[in-house]
Amino acid sequence: MDELKLYTYIAVFGSFAVYFGIAWWARAGSTSEFYVAGGGVTPMQNGMAIGADWMSAASFISMAGLIAFLGYGGSVFLMGWTGGYVLLAMLLAPYMRKHGKFTVPEFISDRYYSKTARIVAVICLIIASLTYIIGQMKGVGVAFSRFLEVEYDNGLYIGMFVVWVYAVLGGMKGITYTQIAQYCVLIFAYTIPAIFISLQLTGNPIPQLGLGSTLADGSGVYLLDKLDTVVTELGFKEYTTDNMGGTLNMFAYTMSLMIGTAGLPHVIMRFFTVPSVKAARQSAGYALVFIALLYTVAPAVGAMARFNLMNTIEPAAGQNLEYAERPQWFKDWEKTGLLKFEDKNGDGKVQYTADKATNEMVKVDRDIMVLANPAIANLPNWVIALVAAGGLAAALSTAAGLLLAISSSISHDLMKGVLTPDLSEKNELLAGRIVMTISIIVAGYLGLNPPGFAAGTVALAFGLAASSIFPALMMGIFAKKMSGTAAVWGMCSGIGVTMLYVFQHKGIMFIPGTSFLGDMGPNWFLGISPNAFGAVGALVNFGVAFAVLKVTGPAPAHIQQMVDNFRTPHGGVTAAHDH
């Protein structure tokens, strides 16, 4: 066994051992512990757990790669996936914590005094969470197969088993404490290579500052300026100004991601685990600190990875890399098919340009940037091993949070709330565990046989959350008179419009060939891409809800009283997880 493999085994299985230990220590004994960790998590702990919950395989592996190739356009992910926490902290989390229940559909059902509303919310939640999980399961499989040279399928089984142990045993309590450990693993794994690379390129160890510094080669040129020059010379758009699809599209995209983030149930649910309203506000702040640690490093990782890639292929203008002398990482990734070279002009050298006719790097998969980065920069093997453990931590922690959101919505909202209200606590806990086991199997199955539309569905998850859940929750808190009928109409039309728009451009249920308008700029409404349409869906939701409210009349007095109650931290049913 070579050194890299040994280190990788130690990092990956060492971290798994820690997760198991924590799971045993924090196993859940009651429904309150299973759903909300007994409501006793401190804001700092909750912030870390939210960070791990939130930062998925997509944040860890894909985001910096996206930024590397989108440049300025990648800002929509940076602002969108952090700005949502401001909305959570001010518009949703404190009031929902004050109301003191277990799940998001439960809040919606109380506030809108309607089982229909609860069922609509459960459906949105399950679709949003399941689509998300497929991505995590794929991430687990890829990380295992790339780093440990285990078969993709076997990697997935190992991942399923690990999540099953600590999620089913510990419920929210086990998940929370495991996520704290996972946060530590993933943030170290992300920042350490970034620090090394920043130091190499600019002499500044802090990546956030390194990105704005001059190159360490003595030229005195700023890194970003040099990157702009290099990419524009090859015909690519200028890195720092490339605005993806125009300003309006970026605007709508950012807004959709922000309100989608604030409306994702597995994130909101975490705010039910803290002991007070004050702690709910605080934990949103801590969560964003922990998230910002990765999100402010990501643009540096992206730009520096792009810079290193360009520099490897063409160290100086006209002096292209001889294909025969390509570095080891180049060969490794060629094997996976994610990197492809085709010597079009037969000169034995690598040309990488924006022109399709002469470009010889026919495939550079965005997802390899973070994983290949340490190798491109010639970093020591233990750093590469750490990245493997970090990628797995990111995927597993998010999968666990999503599984809990799904199982609680089924066992608590559908079974206990609608179908069999006289379920005892002990049986509900058992039901929760059984549902979670089934969810893991379903998620694993979908990870093994990813539906063709898997890539498109993550965007759909955000679109759904943005156009249905967020507006319903916000109106429930800020529009005292908002009635159940109006909210249900709003939710349905918000989702309806968003799904219709996504399907019309991407195909009905993403089946290729069934789209009735092509998925390209000129066909988009005002130039807004389907991924960015959640914001428009949310506007429709608000509009329809207020229109219906005008016609059908306000919510009854006792509901308005309840709203007054959760608007203030003190009084009523304080800190109650009493059922």
Add this chain to the structure above:
Amino acid sequence: MEGKTTYWQENLRLIFICLAIWFVVSFGLGLLLVEPLNAIRLGGYKLGFWFAQQGSIYTFVGLIFWYTAKMNALDKKYDVEES
């Protein structure tokens, strides 16, 4: 009830201020005004680009903590703190 209404109004005012700043740093400085701002430099960063990829995120973090502190004070002022 009088006291409660005012607590809520003060909270709304605070949220309004915070969200105005939230909007200005991200959608304003990072997106709509990015071109003129890019003429100004912050080291190697163009300023508009910096707001979009760094500055907005730092501001978001600051905003939440500022709001939290203000709300804690407000809870005390109106005597609606949790026991």
